[in-house]
Amino acid sequence: MVLSCVISRSSLNWSPLSLLLWVSLVPILGCGGQLANQLANINIFSDAEEIKLGGEFSAKIEEELKIYADPHISDYINQLGQILARNSDRPNITYHFKVVQDDSINAFAVPGGYIYVNLGLIRFSHTEAELAGVISHEVGHIVGRHGMKQLTKQYGFAALAQLLLGKDKSQLETLATKVVTSGVLLQYGREAEREADTLAVQQMHSSGIDPNGIMTFFEKLLGTEKRQSTKIGKLLSTHPGTRERITRVNRQIQKLPVASYASVDSIRFQAIRKRLRNPE
Incomplete structure (x- = not known):
């Protein structure tokens, strides 16, 4: 039997245990570099495995961040996100x-379907379509499995597979701590960000939300990058240039089928903004 260094379509259907055994042969095959390059650009974990890791990461994140408890605002963000x-x-x-x-x-x-939205983003958005554009971009990261690809690139498939197959929960918790403190999930790379933008536009169109909202959001960012660099630095750190994003998104929107979108705004969104200005 001839063993190949190439990851085929059929090999992506193997279980993590089978793949882990295969990866263990890499030194014998002499194709470690080739395999590493392939694994860095694909995801070979199941939904259940991704959700398991994501649950650990989100639990650790919520130990570090303060989750806003106002049910009016959290319910609104959840409903808007679920539509997308x-x-x-x-x-x-x-x-x-x-x-x-x-x-x-x-x-x-975060892998597994966990999305976090800062209050600063809600306040910065002037319309529901602008806010939906950013949330849709984050949904795009989940759809593209960018988090799992980034983790595989950072820590290696074998290490992640061993953690998922193992019974020692403390090892998963240790990995979650390392991932959260290192900020590795905020470093997707520009190709992943471009794909998330593309998916965001399509998701907004399919949801009946005007995708021009994401473009107007980018235009606002362009006007505030110099004035508010400390507030928007994290959002832009690994993203393509804002002008490039506007051009690409606009080109994509022009190619969409003609559609009647709901208003770029909503009464409920304005009520949320008012509530943030005057909390009860």
């Missing part, structure tokens, strides 16, 4: 949308 998730290419997993009490203009996604 249902109209994505990965509607079969459970999505969790939570609001973080943080004034920076940011949102981020």
